[in-house]
Amino acid sequence: MAIAAFSTVVEWYDFTLYLYFAPIIARIFFGDGKGSLITALAGFAIAYLLRPLGAVAFGHVGDRFGRRRMMLLSMAMMSLAMLATALLPTYTAIGAAAGWLLLVLRCVMSFSVGGEYTGVVAYLLEGTKPRRRGLVTSCASAASEVGGLLAVGMSALTVHLLDATDLASWGWRVPFLVGAGLAGGVWIARSAMEESPDFERQAAAGAAPARPLAYALIHHRAGIFRSFAISALGSITYYVGITYVPAFLTSTGSLSEDMSLWLSTLAAVAVIAVTPAIGALSDRVGRRPVLIGLTLGSALLPAPLFWLMASGSASRALVGAILLAAVAGGVSAVGAVATAEQFPGEGRLTGLALGATGATALFGGLTPFIAHALVTRTAWPLAPGVMIALVALLVLPVLTRMRETAPGSGD
Numbered sequence: 001m002a003i004a005a006f007s008t009v010v011e012w013y014d015f016t017l018y019l020y021f022a023p024i025i026a027r028i029f030f031g032d033g034k035g036s037l038i039t040a041l042a043g044f045a046i047a048y049l050l051r052p053l054g055a056v057a058f059g060h061v062g063d064r065f066g067r068r069r070m071m072l073l074s075m076a077m078m079s080l081a082m083l084a085t086a087l088l089p090t091y092t093a094i095g096a097a098a099g100w101l102l103l104v105l106r107c108v109m110s111f112s113v114g115g116e117y118t119g120v121v122a123y124l125l126e127g128t129k130p131r132r133r134g135l136v137t138s139c140a141s142a143a144s145e146v147g148g149l150l151a152v153g154m155s156a157l158t159v160h161l162l163d164a165t166d167l168a169s170w171g172w173r174v175p176f177l178v179g180a181g182l183a184g185g186v187w188i189a190r191s192a193m194e195e196s197p198d199f200e201r202q203a204a205a206g207a208a209p210a211r212p213l214a215y216a217l218i219h220h221r222a223g224i225f226r227s228f229a230i231s232a233l234g235s236i237t238y239y240v241g242i243t244y245v246p247a248f249l250t251s252t253g254s255l256s257e258d259m260s261l262w263l264s265t266l267a268a269v270a271v272i273a274v275t276p277a278i279g280a281l282s283d284r285v286g287r288r289p290v291l292i293g294l295t296l297g298s299a300l301l302p303a304p305l306f307w308l309m310a311s312g313s314a315s316r317a318l319v320g321a322i323l324l325a326a327v328a329g330g331v332s333a334v335g336a337v338a339t340a341e342q343f344p345g346e347g348r349l350t351g352l353a354l355g356a357t358g359a360t361a362l363f364g365g366l367t368p369f370i371a372h373a374l375v376t377r378t379a380w381p382l383a384p385g386v387m388i389a390l391v392a393l394l395v396l397p398v399l400t401r402m403r404e405t406a407p408g409s410g411d
Contacts, residue, residue: 003193007075007186008140011116012147013154014082014179015109018044019243019368020148020155020264021175023250023257028090028172029099037251038376041369043099047106048365051114055353056213058115062122062349063212066203067196070349071119075190077112079183081105086176090168110365117144118340118352125340126198130407131283137337138279142272145329148242149268154178155246156261198345212350216343220351223342227355229398230291234335235364236391237298237328240384242267244368245309245321251372252310252381255317263314267321271329278333286406287338291399294330298392301327303385310381341405363391 018025022044026036054074062070085105091098120140128136154175162171202208209215216224245267249260282290301323308320343351367387374383 003186003189006143007071007190008117008120008143009147009150010075010179010182010186011078011113011120012144013150014078014147014183015113016148016243017151017155017175017179018106019239020152020246020261021172022247024155024159024167024172025102028168029088029102031091037247038369038372039099041247041372043103043106045366045369047103047110049361050107050110051365052353052358052361054111054114055118055357056114056350057111058119059349059353060212062115062119062199063209063215063347066199067119067123067126067349068190068193070115071123071193072187072190074112074114074116074119075183075187078109078116079180079187081108081112082176082183083180085109086173086180092168114353114357115349118349118357121336121340122348122352123196125337126196126345133341134279134281134283134287134334134337134406135276136279137340138275138282138333141279141329141332141336142275144332145268145271145275149265149272151175152246152261152264152268156258156265159258159261202345207346209347212347216347216350216354220343220347223351224355226398226402227339227342227352228359229395230335230339231356231359232363232391233295233298233395234328234331235360235362236367236388237302237324237331239364240367240371240388241302241324241328242271244371244384245324247368247372248306248375248381248384249309249317252375255314259314263318263321266318267325270322271325274326274329275333278330279337282334282337282406286404287334287341288399288402288404290334291331291338291402292396294327294334295392295396295399297327298331299389299396301385302388303382306382306385338405 022040023037026040030036030039058070058074061073085102088101089098121137124137124140125133158171158174159167199208246260246264249255250257255263278290305320305324309317339352339356340348371384371387375381
């Protein structure tokens, strides 16, 4: 279980590095034009659409042949994609072809990540006692925040230590090489993992579905809908409220690239502290009340917090970023276990792929691009916060009608 949780560190380091490094990647792969940043974010959004396809493909492997086999395969693909990214030629070397090559590798990365997180969440859920599921499963979310912290910290350190010339010529490759090395190390460690006890039960009973996709669509439609709603809120709060923030601060002129990345590093630390506490709280009082409280916070807080971050004050930006990240981290913590509990063991990974990962593709991959486009065209810094609030208001009715899944919550 420790290996499974740690692998999420690497997964989210590799995946979120692109967003934290977006202003630099835009110049290196798409030139110095005015629209390079929005082109880089659009590439991220396009690649992200492959995530649910990867989740369904890897979910089939996990539901049919075992969680362990699926997680080995996804990590191998991720390692190769990160290494290839670090070795790519730049825009100054081959022109526009550099951006196209980067997009192809981002698609490969997105496809592999599609099955990774759901596999880890299912593995942790199935390997722990029911009354500890919230705390233990939130470790996957906490580990993802550690990965995000490493990504933003490595980005900030690289930008701080290197001048613009060295950063553009070779320095940008260092964070990607570090990610490739970490992913390769996790693959080696993961080869010693045991299979999930729940899947072993299915295999012994002959209950593992032969056609997981059809099985999920027939038996888990309601669970797919609920997990979609929960993940929609978790995705937009995370990708707009955490990983888009450095690009927001830089593009609005509020802070420099260096300062924006360091500020986001502090916000990531706050999220890591909040996540296990929220997971444990959901074990005590239930998933539904915690989710409803966080949804109300997501409806009321983001717009004022984006206003604070756009004020030009570093101290106000820090307060806004930390509070916004704490809300997002809380949603991710309880959302991880709540979405997985919408399904029994049979067909769980495919159900998560269709519901949770499908929502992440729409509300995670596309929303940083949409948020940046709105801010650029309207010059209205509250637009990202309003986006989060609208999704929270749409999700709230689903959560109020959702049955409680936490054992012993008293509901």
